[in-house]
Amino acid sequence: METYLYFRGVANLAADDDGTAGSLLMPLSKLKGMTMGTAAITGTVTDDEDAFTLFFEPAGIGFDGDVDAGDNDVDCVIIATTSDNTPQPVMKAIVEAANSHPNSDGFITIFDSVTGESVHPDIEGVTTARASND
Amino acid sequence: MITKFLHVCTTATLADNHDQGGSVVYPVSSIKSIGMGSMAVTGVISASETVYHIAMAPMAINSTGAGAAAVLGDNVDVINVTMSTANNAKAHMQELIQKINSSRKTEAGFIDLYDGINATALIADIASAAVLYNANS
Numbered sequence: 001m002e003t004y005l006y007f008r009g010v011a012n013l014a015a016d017d018d019g020t021a022g023s024l025l026m027p028l029s030k031l032k033g034m035t036m037g038t039a040a041i042t043g044t045v046t047d048d049e050d051a052f053t054l055f056f057e058p059a060g061i062g063f064d065g066d067v068d069a070g071d072n073d074v075d076c077v078i079i080a081t082t083s084d085n086t087p088q089p090v091m092k093a094i095v096e097a098a099n100s101h102p103n104s105d106g107f108i109t110i111f112d113s114v115t116g117e118s119v120h121p122d123i124e125g126v127t128t129a130r131a132s133n134d
Numbered sequence: 135m136i137t138k139f140l141h142v143c144t145t146a147t148l149a150d151n152h153d154q155g156g157s158v159v160y161p162v163s164s165i166k167s168i169g170m171g172s173m174a175v176t177g178v179i180s181a182s183e184t185v186y187h188i189a190m191a192p193m194a195i196n197s198t199g200a201g202a203a204a205v206l207g208d209n210v211d212v213i214n215v216t217m218s219t220a221n222n223a224k225a226h227m228q229e230l231i232q233k234i235n236s237s238r239k240t241e242a243g244f245i246d247l248y249d250g251i252n253a254t255a256l257i258a259d260i261a262s263a264a265v266l267y268n269a270n271s
Contacts, residue, residue: 003137028137029137031161032160032161032164032191032192032193032194032197033158033159033160033161033164033190033193033194033211034157034158034159034193035153035154035156035157035158035159035193035194035267036151036152036153036154036156036157036158037152037153037154037156039194042194042269042270042271043193043194043195043267043268043269043270043271044269044271045153045154045267045269046153047152047153048152048153049149049152052157055193055194057196057197057198058196061196061198070271071196071198072195072196072206072207072270072271073196073270073271074193074194074195074196074270085148085149085150085151085152085156085251086148086151087151087156087157088141088143088157088246088249088252091141091157091159091244092141092244095137095138095139095159095242095243095244096242096243096244098137098243099136099137099242099243100242131196
């Protein structure tokens with residue numbers, strides 16, 4: 001079974017319409033790592049006391065096309081937290097939720113601002129940054 | 135099957151846990167090798183009696199990337215672990231691999247290798263750790 005992580009950070013259901021904070025489902029197998037701070041698709045990390053970044057293999061970049069400057073880019077999901085400088089419990093909760101199957105169907109909601117679901121109460125928001133191939 | 139991840143927080147200062155020098159997490163599937171000595175992102179290894187390296191697939195570089203900054207695409211992320219006991223890497227390696235391959239149901243996949251802020255370590259002999267991280271451009 002493939003596990004997928006779901007993120008949504010929009011203000012309301014009608015705003016669920018883009019790649020900035022709208023519904024995003026990423027395979028757990030494409031999760032490359034997490035780091036404290038707010039990262040760009042280039043991997044550049046900006047100091048941030050209350051946010052950390054999940055890096056994924058980029059969904060919008062294929063193989064063997066034109067060589068573009070952005071081909072090394074990655075997809076990013078930025079998790080905003082209420083607490084400063086203490087991402088460890090939230091990172092751990094994400095890992096534990098991702099491993100919650102076989103008691104789940106493989107669809108893991110990490111954060112959904114519309115329904116209020118969250119794997120940890122310290123998460124207060126989600127934004128995404130998506131790589132493209134041109 | 136549980137997907138396990140390694141957590142490392144190199145800083146011991148709470149206020150500094152705000153970037154890649156703070157908490158980082160890698161899937162264990164990103165481990166390329168573990169070896170004695172301190173490794174640079176270029177793969178160059180410097181001899182050390184007390185440091186071993188865990189070479190990782192870089193978290194912030196597309197694994198299929200061949201962009202203009204392709205030279206960076208050759209780099210690896212590295213966790214350099216400093217031991218209190220010299221030449222003790224084999225014992226560390228064994229303990230880490232046992233943890234990675236443990237199937238105890240009480241473990242949910244988050245392996246806290248080293249946390250300078252909370253003064254915790256998977257192996258008591260770990261004195262510190264350093265993470266070498268790569269951006270992709």
